[in-house]
Amino acid sequence: MKDLGAEELTGREGVQLFRLLNLYLEQEQRFQPREKGLSLIEAASENENTLCPRLRNVKVEDLRSLANFFGSRTETFVLAVNILDRFLALMKVKPKHLSCIGVCCFLLAARIIEEECNIPSTHDVIRISQCKCTASDIKRMEKIISEKLHYDLEATTALNFLHLYHTIVLRHTSERKEVLSLDKLEAQLKACNCRLTFSKAKPSVLALCLLNLEVETLKSIELLEIILLVQKHSKINDADFSYWRELVSKCLAEYSSPECCKPDHKKLVWIVSRRTAQNLHNSYYSVPELPTIPEGGCFEESQSEDSGEDMSCGEESLSSSPPSDRECTFFFDFKVAQALCFQS
Template sequence: MDAFKLMKELRVNCEQEVHYLPKVMGLSAIESTAPGDSRISAKCRDAKVEDLWSLTSFFGYSTQTFVLAVNLLDRFLAMMKIQPKHLSCISLSCLHIAAKVTEEECNLTPTDELIRIGQCRFTVSDLARMEKIITEKLNFKSKAVTALTFLHLYHQIALSHCTDRKTTLSLEKLEAQLKACLCRISFSKAKPSVLALALLRQEIEAVQSEDMLEITSHIQRHLKIADADLVLWSKCVAQCLSDYASPECSKPDHRKLQWIVSRRTAQSLHSYRSVPELPTIPEGCWDESESEDSCEDMMSSGEESLSSSLGSDAEGSFFPPHLRRQNQRQYLYA
């Protein structure tokens, strides 16, 4: 896309972003929730967004899916008074809605599996009803202008205008930084165009590119972003990324997988760990058909143990490793 079309698309999205912002009063009400209150607190919301980040990593969903899910979640929470017990159903519904918009149909996780992996207590019909409520309340069709929308446009504009070809900006790194910021409800108050530009400037200052800094200034003037707003959110971004980079920070996509299972399931799992005595294989008597049958038997028993460990009747934090769903399938069926 040439520079003129990029700037035109930038202006169009800037005019539309106001329609996809959470209500500031609703976000402030969540932030002001006192301990012991029946309403959702900022800490509760942030923890749930981290869970969404973990789930998107586990299922191999894109950053676009995660960002859209968070946008839907914040807009709905800022509009409705929600009890904490309903938050899991709401957040998972937002993720499923976002995935159906951004992901290929063949990559979508089945609803029952999404609930099972998320260790939630509601049913498939509960999730379907909640999705209908969310889409109707938000009047959601198939798109939303988010900070990721601007981040991608800014990145393309910066690279198209930069004369120093040795200077590179990692879009993957910028996306990871955006996800870290979205795990804090305070950033939901920022305009997507301003938050994305603050992230871009942070990274450009790190690579010390004068050309790209000039480009960001041109973008700021083009979108009429006030200096005070950009400075404010740039400081917030710098603080957030500093905290996130510290070794004390537990990152959602680096945590280990944890399951909370019943005692009977745990005993069942222990039984699979015992290694039975294997008969000695006679030399020169290799039967290929018997070998294939035995492999199928072993795989079927392995699948049963995996299924039994993924109970949907328990609650707990879900912290998957940095795995892709495709890799998981290759492992199970290789």
């Protein structure tokens, strides 16, 4: 087999792909959650006033279930997680407000990614997620999130890199195109997104680790050579690559185990009786009142781990009741779905 060089990859139609890769590489740091804020969440213990890694991970699982329920694209889920992590790494958020924030991140991402006809209504998302917020609460929280992120919501994510790397590899290989499944790689990325740890990885590194592990299972020397050249072009050093590759490998091994509950990728249709539907409709209007959520405290680089104020969203109260441990979990889980739903 002929050895591949950088010129081989960047020649012909590959030039445009590598220009796009250079653009992504320039942008990725701008959309990374603050490492200081993520570290504070990682170090947090579980209590009613502190956001800990488990609660964040449960909320991302909820977002994945929500995206599957509404048939949203993978891009919507990944962007929602990016918006969520950037906000959580910037603001000190109490667990009782996490449900409202998660719904807002999903809606913000859907409006950016989805076609207008596929964007779920705020009322539908509130009812299905059972977040116990009103539409006005969601609107105010969306404004807070957008302002804190300077309205810079459309991010360069690991999914962008994964799609681009996948295209580059397929454009420059002589092997069968179907051997490298993009659907499988996307599912693996979503599994990594459900763990706070991978929010600290550079999107370019995380995507390349996923691709590398998949190519290794195919035992293709040609594909591995292409990935090596992409790694070199992306200036990903071997130490970082090995570190994250090991963590990704461990995550995927656990994810593929029989003990791990994985949602189906097909859109779900919810079948309920008329009485149940009426009860859900009524419960939407009986929303308990909550005092104002604080907004002032940010995770600044100069802050100590125990400094900062709570997050507040203004003069009106946020109608969201403090959740118990179970209330942090999306009520429509996929075990219950087997009894309530059929797959379309």
